[in-house]
Amino acid sequence: MPRIAFKTPNGISYHGLAEELLASRRFEKNKGEVNLILTSPPFPLNRKKKYGNHSEEEYLSWLSALGPIFSDYLSDDGSLVIELGNSWKQGSPTMSTLALRALLSLLEEGDFQLCQQFVWYNKAKLPTPAPWVTRERIRVKDAFTNIWWMAKTERPKADNKRVLIDYSVRMTKLLNSGKYNSGHRPSEHKIGEKSFLKDNGGAIPSNVLISSNTRSKSPYQNFCRERGIQPHPARMPSDTAEFFISFLTDRGDLVLDPFAGSNTTGSAAESLERRWMSIEPNLDYISGSIGRFGRVRRSIKGI
Numbered sequence: 001m002p003r004i005a006f007k008t009p010n011g012i013s014y015h016g017l018a019e020e021l022l023a024s025r026r027f028e029k030n031k032g033e034v035n036l037i038l039t040s041p042p043f044p045l046n047r048k049k050k051y052g053n054h055s056e057e058e059y060l061s062w063l064s065a066l067g068p069i070f071s072d073y074l075s076d077d078g079s080l081v082i083e084l085g086n087s088w089k090q091g092s093p094t095m096s097t098l099a100l101r102a103l104l105s106l107l108e109e110g111d112f113q114l115c116q117q118f119v120w121y122n123k124a125k126l127p128t129p130a131p132w133v134t135r136e137r138i139r140v141k142d143a144f145t146n147i148w149w150m151a152k153t154e155r156p157k158a159d160n161k162r163v164l165i166d167y168s169v170r171m172t173k174l175l176n177s178g179k180y181n182s183g184h185r186p187s188e189h190k191i192g193e194k195s196f197l198k199d200n201g202g203a204i205p206s207n208v209l210i211s212s213n214t215r216s217k218s219p220y221q222n223f224c225r226e227r228g229i230q231p232h233p234a235r236m237p238s239d240t241a242e243f244f245i246s247f248l249t250d251r252g253d254l255v256l257d258p259f260a261g262s263n264t265t266g267s268a269a270e271s272l273e274r275r276w277m278s279i280e281p282n283l284d285y286i287s288g289s290i291g292r293f294g295r296v297r298r299s300i301k302g303i
Contacts, residue, residue, distance in 0.1 A: 002026050004299040005286045011266050011276035013286060015300060018258035018279045019062075022069050030277070034073045035157065035253035036081065038244050038265045040236050043085035043099075056098050063102045066258075067110030073256065077157040079248045080112065083120065083236065085145045093132040093139055103148055112150040115158075116207055119144050120240060124212035147209070147240075149248075156248070163247045164202025175199050211237035220262060223291020232262035232285050241268035249274055263289035 002021045005013040014021055021027055041063065070080050084103060087096040107114060127133045127141040167175070213235060215221070224231045241264045245255060251273045257265035260278035262285060269276035270293060280286050287303040290296050 005280075005283075005303055006290060006293075006296045006298045006300070008266075008270055008293050008296055010270050010274065011278070013260065013263060013266065013289065014277065014279045015281070015283060015286060016279060017281050019066065019069070021279050022073065022258065030254070030256075031072050032075055033254055034256045034277075035075050035078045035249045036245065036255045037070055037074065037079070037258065038081045038241060038255060039257045039259045040083035040234070040261070041259045043087060043234075056096070060098065060102050060105060064105040064109045067106045067108070067112070070258075071110040071112065071152060074152055076152060077155075079115070079149060079151045079156045079158070079244075080110070081147060081149050081244050081248070082106075083145055083147045086142055088129050093129075093136070099146070103146075107150060110150075112152060113154050115149045115151055115154075115156065118147040118149060118207045118209060120147055120209045120211065120237075122212060123210060124214045147244075149244075157250070158248050160204050160247065161201070163205055163243055164200070165205050167203050171203065205243075209240055209243060211239055213237040220267075220288065220291045224288045227287070229284060229288040231288055235262045236264040238264055238268055241265050242272065245269055245272050245274060260289065261285055263292055267292035 002024055003015045005015045007013070074080065084099045087098055088094065089096050106112070121144045123143070125141060125143040129139070129142065132139040133141050220235075221231055223229075245265075245268050249255060253274050255265060255269040255274050255276045257263070257276070257278045260266060260280040263278050263280070266276045266278045266289070278289075280289070283300070283303060286300075290298070290303065
């Protein structure tokens with residue numbers, strides 16, 4: 001039976017392994033009801049991390065097997081958004097194709113449509129892989145990860161009007177002037193006179209998400225520091241989670257993170273008035289994640 005770690009007004013944190021809990025009877029009632037699965041599973045790294053990761057072939061078969069399970073839990077218009085980090089061949093300055101092979105296998109096994117590729121660019125990323133970047137100087141630092149948006153249909157629920165960004169200073173001046181250099185371009189595109197003169201409330205963002213995630217005194221980190229809890233070493237930026245939840249769900253929708261870590265997804269869902277469920281096997285990470293929430297009712301003693 002799934003163990004509830006804690007509850008908030010909108011969500012539930014579960015303690016356990018995703019592959020086991022999602023196969024349990026208690027979770028099965030949520031099949032077909034999840035509007036968004038937003039997650040960052042352990043990366044396929046050669047060097048073992050404290051938060052756990054698999055060897056290459058284990059990772060491939062493990063992630064592939066989750067495809068049909070995720071599909072069963074998603075609503076017909078729901079989305080799966082998954083961050084897959086880069087990996088390198090052991091002892092070699094060449095990249096592994098494992099993440100790409102895992103993605104293709106996940107798409108096939110889950111019968112998903114690939115809606116769009118996103119890139120999370122971490123401008124404060126350390127210069128890694130160190131042997132080839134800072135020692136031999138034969139590579140540049142690996143500063144981004146891929147975030148893949150997929151769904152059971154070609155047209156899942158999505159609305160980019162909910163994630164508009166501020167217009168640039170130049171665009172604001174253009175809108176205020178009411179004048180635009182319309183006509184043909186060298187690219188052979190023809191721009192209409194009023195094409196760029198309508199104020200839509202903001203600019204449509206690109207699929208490159210920029211976030212450094214370097215804050216040292218966030219409520220989460222302060223909570224962990226005060227209680228002697230080691231923070232999760234690979235946290236998803238809050239603004240990344242907020243972007244996808246806003247873009248792909250409505251208020252009251254259900255969001256699931258099966259590899260919750262510090263539970264950025266649950267926290268973002270809570271603040272945006274979505275229901276949420278998270279799964280995490282590490283009790284220390286669950287204990288720290290409580291610092292992201294205000295009102296919490298704990299079920300497991302000691303967290």
